[in-house]
Amino acid sequence: MSYYEKHVFFCCNQREGDAQCCNNRGSQKMRDYAKDRVKQLRLAGAGKVRVNVAGCLDRCELGPVMVIYPEAVWYTYVDQEDIDEIISEHLQNGRIVERLRI
16 A cells, blocks of 8 residues: 555756746646645545645656556646536546646
């Protein structure tokens, strides 16, 4: 049995120069928002959900990106409403948000 039911990784990599990267598209801010929201909803903790920063997930051209395990579902997002939908649908109800899936 896994320590967490779901593990959410937000790519927050910062590349040098003009290279595309998730952090230039607000990934750290969205990760912070998601972590706070998961805590507010009492979804965080052992046996529940963990939201983490990841280094480069090597999909920056599709970014910003996040991935949720154990399902290995990759998402892109634009704003807090997208993050809220992923939390509500995927983390709370077990339904993949197809419109944001990559």
